[in-house]
Amino acid sequence: MDRRDLLRAAASLPLLRAAWPDKAFAQAYPARNITMIVPFPAGGQADLAARPVAMALERILGKPVIVDNRAGGGGGSVGNAAAARAEPDGYTLLMTLSSLAVLPEADRLFDRPVAYEVSQFMPIARVLADPTLLAVPASAPWKTAQDFIEDAKKRPGQITYGSSGPYGTLHVAMEMFASSAGIKLLHVPFRGAGPALTALLSGTVQAIAAAPGTLKPQVDDGKLRVLGNCGAKRIASFPDVPTFQELGYKDVEMYIWAGLFAQSSLPAPIATRLREAMAQVMTSPDVLKAFETSGSLVAYQDAPAFSEFVVADSTRLIAAVKKIGKVE
Numbered sequence: 001m002d003r004r005d006l007l008r009a010a011a012s013l014p015l016l017r018a019a020w021p022d023k024a025f026a027q028a029y030p031a032r033n034i035t036m037i038v039p040f041p042a043g044g045q046a047d048l049a050a051r052p053v054a055m056a057l058e059r060i061l062g063k064p065v066i067v068d069n070r071a072g073g074g075g076g077s078v079g080n081a082a083a084a085r086a087e088p089d090g091y092t093l094l095m096t097l098s099s100l101a102v103l104p105e106a107d108r109l110f111d112r113p114v115a116y117e118v119s120q121f122m123p124i125a126r127v128l129a130d131p132t133l134l135a136v137p138a139s140a141p142w143k144t145a146q147d148f149i150e151d152a153k154k155r156p157g158q159i160t161y162g163s164s165g166p167y168g169t170l171h172v173a174m175e176m177f178a179s180s181a182g183i184k185l186l187h188v189p190f191r192g193a194g195p196a197l198t199a200l201l202s203g204t205v206q207a208i209a210a211a212p213g214t215l216k217p218q219v220d221d222g223k224l225r226v227l228g229n230c231g232a233k234r235i236a237s238f239p240d241v242p243t244f245q246e247l248g249y250k251d252v253e254m255y256i257w258a259g260l261f262a263q264s265s266l267p268a269p270i271a272t273r274l275r276e277a278m279a280q281v282m283t284s285p286d287v288l289k290a291f292e293t294s295g296s297l298v299a300y301q302d303a304p305a306f307s308e309f310v311v312a313d314s315t316r317l318i319a320a321v322k323k324i325g326k327v328e
Contacts, residue, residue: 033066035068038050045193056280084117088266093260093274096261105321122264124278133230135207137203161186161188161207162199168189170209172254173230177252213296228242230255
């Protein structure tokens with residue numbers, strides 16, 4: 001080897017050393033337990049998505065996948081930020097909702113420090129994508145969405161609704177509906193969809209916008225009534241519930257999707273391993289059955305399609321947040 005070859009070889013050593021850990025790590029992945037952060041309490045759409053997926057991932061990857069409900073207010077911001085700060089090694093994943101892109105914009109709206117940026121995340125797979133539904137207690141006087149709207153017009157600001165937190169998916173959905181219908185409602189934020197649903201069932205609030213999977217058991221038990229669908233089409237789990245667009249409110253279109261994310265700097269071989277595992281997860285009979293039973297059908301997208309979907313949906317939601325403006 002001449003001097004020039006030796007210099008070239010020496011210069012390449014740092015690059016080779018840098019490449020070895022990722023490659024070796026990816027081949028060994030996973031070597032220990034994986035944590036799947038859910039930035040909401042149990043009982044909401046993200047939790048509903050996470051638990052069957054975690055069980056199936058555990059079987060496929062051969063290591064425990066532990067669901068960590070990291071609720072701390074902020075409509076999911078606390079858990080999202082914790083996942084963003086985690087080491088990009090594949091051992092901390094995030095199952096979160098469509099509010100992922102909305103919450104940093106809300107921070108900017110209030111001139112608060114931004115807890116995280118969407119650019120810190122790498123989409124792995126979309127799991128669910130359901131329209132939000134307007135639900136009220138079965139004992140409520142409103143039999144239809146129009147009954148609700150007419151009463152709200154007579155009593156502006158007096159009908160209360162619960163949400164998973166300011167600028168979370170449920171809050172944005174209700175404000176989108178209220179704006180289109182020309183009504184004013186009273187927002188009561190909670191730490192997640194589960195607590196908001198509990199408040200609705202106890203009579204603390206009078207309405208909620210939530211995913212079909214969180215509402216269906218309560219509707220089947222005769223405790224809740226669904227009045228309207230924020231999606232563009234009716235859904236199989238509530239075929240008799242009209243869309244707000246059918247009722248003439250053309251601006252109302254809101255979905256609550258759940259997806260799996262990792263950190264944007266996750267090594268490509270590990271990201272590929274997770275994507276391959278999720279492709280298996282989303283065809284698992286146990287997962288399909290769990291979602292079907294809950295009333296939320298699988299809406300799987302692999303990373304490339306999911307990335308495009310996140311950009312398009314986030315653009316629409318951010319525009320809705322700016323229209324809502326500052327609210328406490």
